[in-house]
Amino acid sequence: MDEPYRSFNSFLRKKFGGKVRKIPVNAGFACPNKEDRAVGGGCIFCDSYGSGPIKSYDLSIPEQIENFLAGRRGEKYIAYYQAHSNTYAPVSELRRKYELVFNYKEIVGLFIGTRPDAIAEEAYPLLEQLNKRIYLSVELGLQTIHPAGLRYLHRNHTYEQFLDTFHKLKERGIDVVVHLIIGIPGETKEQMLETVKEMNRIKPAGIKFHLLHVLKGTLLLEAYKKKEFKLLEKEEYIELIIFLLEHLDPGIVIHRLTGERDREIFYAPAWALNKVEAINAIRSKMKERSTFQGRLC
Numbered sequence: 036m037d038e039p040y041r042s043f044n045s046f047l048r049k050k051f052g053g054k055v056r057k058i059p060v061n062a063g064f065a066c067p068n069k070e071d072r073a074v075g076g077g078c079i080f081c082d083s084y085g086s087g088p089i090k091s092y093d094l095s096i097p098e099q100i101e102n103f104l105a106g107r108r109g110e111k112y113i114a115y116y117q118a119h120s121n122t123y124a125p126v127s128e129l130r131r132k133y134e135l136v137f138n139y140k141e142i143v144g145l146f147i148g149t150r151p152d153a154i155a156e157e158a159y160p161l162l163e164q165l166n167k168r169i170y171l172s173v174e175l176g177l178q179t180i181h182p183a184g185l186r187y188l189h190r191n192h193t194y195e196q197f198l199d200t201f202h203k204l205k206e207r208g209i210d211v212v213v214h215l216i217i218g219i220p221g222e223t224k225e226q227m228l229e230t231v232k233e234m235n236r237i238k239p240a241g242i243k244f245h246l247l248h249v250l251k252g253t254l255l256l257e258a259y260k261k262k263e264f265k266l267l268e269k270e271e272y273i274e275l276i277i278f279l280l281e282h283l284d285p286g287i288v289i290h291r292l293t294g295e296r297d298r299e300i301f302y303a304p305a306w307a308l309n310k311v312e313a314i315n316a317i318r319s320k321m322k323e324r325s326t327f328q329g330r331l332c
């Protein structure tokens with residue numbers, strides 16, 4: 036392998052024969068975890084945009100797509116329904132919103148971000164049909180397999196619920212990308228490794244690694260200001276990611292190596308704002324050490 040890990044960009048280049056860009060979309064869905072205030076007010080790290088795009092947040096889906104495409108020619112795109120839980124609505128609404136991507140011939144893929152407990156039984160046939168018409172990927176937020184970590188983050192779902200949804204998607208041939216957070220307060224390196232080993236067992240199509248970071252307007256910011264936990268330093272994060280990649284099945288595509296959020300709502304750690312520098316440091320250290328994804332798997 037030329038690259039020390041199986042990157043999403045090279046995966047896309049191989050699949051589509053060129054560069055493919057993602058269009059971040061707020062499709063106007065809600066999140067069940069935010070609606071039920073009795074269980075913690077949503078995930079502790081979640082901002083009011085539900086991890087979606089902030090600048091185009093109030094625009095319609097076509098406006099968001101067309102603004103992104105304006106002035107660009109000859110490229111391919113993936114529409115990424117990113118904000119909140121993009122399967123959390125009646126099937127008729129899901130169908131109407133998903134169908135919009137077929138109005139754009141440049142769009143070759145649809146990525147749907149959601150929670151493990153937010154896909155109704157009736158939605159699976161729709162996802163299965165979509166998967167036959169476009170490159171579909173469902174992104175499931177998991178963050179960790181450990182109950183204490185899930186509790187700390189106010190995820191309000193279990194690992195078993197995740198597994199149930201994961202298998203329902205996988206048995207329909209739908210690619211699943213799993214989101215994991217590194218640096219959850221109280222979680223040890225061994226526990227992070229256990230999560231990675233579990234990924235090796237279930238084999239998702241891809242993984243997004245996120246550094247635990249603090250955004251404005253979140254419950255996590257309140258805990259951070261009270262000094263209830265410490266964030267990872269850049270070097271610590273780099274070493275942890277290399278360690279986890281070395282143990283990760285080389286067939287799993289790495290969609291992301293660290294978190295990414297707009298400066299306007301970002302609080303800490305400051306080093307995480309320079310995502311490119313962190314990724315370059317991970318790559319060059321892995322090359323220097325002649326190590327690679329799966330070396331210790």
Ligand code: SF4
Binds near residue numbers: 067078
């Ligand atoms: S499930 Fe997603 S949208 Fe909902 S509260 Fe958690 S991070 Fe936010």
